[in-house]
Amino acid sequence: MSSRDDAAHLVEEGKPLDDQRAFRRALGQFATGVAIVTASAGDQLAGVTANSFTSVSLDPPLVLWSLETKAQSLPVFREASHFAVNVLSADQVALSTRFARSSLDKFHGVGWRRGESGAPLIEDVAAHFECRREAEYEGGDHVILIGRVDRFARFDREVLVFAHGRYGLSVDHPAIDVARRTLVETGDPHPLDDFLLPLMFRAYEQLSGAFERHREAEGLTINQSRILACLAAHPGSSIETLSRLSYVGQATAEDAVAALLSNGLAAMRPPGVIDITAEGRARLHGIVTRARAFEAKKLAGIPKADVEALRRALAALGRASRE
Ligand SMILES: Cc1cc2nc3c(=O)[nH]c(=O)nc-3n(C[C@H](O)[C@H](O)[C@H](O)COP(=O)(O)O)c2cc1C
Numbered sequence: 001m002s003s004r005d006d007a008a009h010l011v012e013e014g015k016p017l018d019d020q021r022a023f024r025r026a027l028g029q030f031a032t033g034v035a036i037v038t039a040s041a042g043d044q045l046a047g048v049t050a051n052s053f054t055s056v057s058l059d060p061p062l063v064l065w066s067l068e069t070k071a072q073s074l075p076v077f078r079e080a081s082h083f084a085v086n087v088l089s090a091d092q093v094a095l096s097t098r099f100a101r102s103s104l105d106k107f108h109g110v111g112w113r114r115g116e117s118g119a120p121l122i123e124d125v126a127a128h129f130e131c132r133r134e135a136e137y138e139g140g141d142h143v144i145l146i147g148r149v150d151r152f153a154r155f156d157r158e159v160l161v162f163a164h165g166r167y168g169l170s171v172d173h174p175a176i177d178v179a180r181r182t183l184v185e186t187g188d189p190h191p192l193d194d195f196l197l198p199l200m201f202r203a204y205e206q207l208s209g210a211f212e213r214h215r216e217a218e219g220l221t222i223n224q225s226r227i228l229a230c231l232a233a234h235p236g237s238s239i240e241t242l243s244r245l246s247y248v249g250q251a252t253a254e255d256a257v258a259a260l261l262s263n264g265l266a267a268m269r270p271p272g273v274i275d276i277t278a279e280g281r282a283r284l285h286g287i288v289t290r291a292r293a294f295e296a297k298k299l300a301g302i303p304k305a306d307v308e309a310l311r312r313a314l315a316a317l318g319r320a321s322r323e
Pocket of ligand 1: 034047048049050051052053065066067068070071072073074096097099100101102103162249250251
């Protein structure tokens with residue numbers, strides 16, 4: 001890519017300490033999974049949502065993650081000889097938001113059991129790593145905890161992804177098409193050609209990418225417009241509720257709400273309770289109007305009856321997959 005391309009795609013730049021939120025958004029371009037790291041010491045349990053988890057070494061088997069020094073659970077992690085990393089599966093967003101908030105009853109109503117070391121192992125996750133605490137290093141406003149993995153378990157579940165400050169799924173790269181086309185060119189039939197899912201996925205990717213520019217024209221980032229849409233449906237929500245409903249991280253939700261408050265699209269009623277303003281509703285209406293016009297333009301070349309049949313088929317598929 002030429003530097004002119006870079007200039008055209010530049011969203012923001014600067015020094016980390018001048019704008020911490022912007023710095024965090026840039027860090028959010030590095031996609032990660034999401035884990036809940038747990039420990040127990042005495043009769044106390046700790047659990048923290050973390051995306052700083054990463055592998056360090058295979059032999060010896062070492063992993064690391066970092067914990068904010070102001071986290072309430074730091075004393076438990078310091079006292080405990082072990083910790084467990086619970087890698088969240090795709091449908092555990094609510095659990096992620098729950099453990100991303102300081103509270104005493106994080107484990108209440110959550111399915112878990114003790115691992116061999118005593119650290120809580122959460123149910124329905126994608127993987128567990130039971131670790132012995134090997135080392136701790138200072139890392140600015142975080143402590144870096146290194147663990148030696150005693151045991152692991154991997155489950156057949158989709159994983160939860162965190163990128164651009166919001167939750168997502170891991171899907172195959174569309175470049176997989178290259179392999180598909182090669183097979184087609186050699187004359188070998190390939191089943192992917194008949195499957196609905198890759199067809200829908202390709203269409204979705206192309207359309208949503210193209211719509212992005214229209215949303216930007218309304219002066220909102222995708223995270224802000226998601227929060228705004230949630231506010232329209234659930235006025236009077238807390239940041240935590242908005243984070244859960246809109247599938248964006250807690251820090252991203254705070255960031256988006258701050259922007260919406262400062263440009264008058266949202267208002268804080270009593271402290272902590274956020275409402276959408278009339279201006280916010282108007283902006284949302286602008287996006288919906290653009291989406292309608294965009295869809296109509298994209299569908300213009302397709303016979304109306306086909307479009308109606310597609311709508312019915314997709315709605316039926318949506319219902320069938322919920323059953
Ligand atoms: C997706 C996501 C990833 C996070 N990653 C980390 C992390 O790696 N380290 C950290 O200290 N906090 C991280 N947090 C924030 C903590 O989960 C949050 O501060 C939590 O409230 C700490 O709990 P405690 O105060 O009860 O210890 C993350 C939050 C989210 C939503």
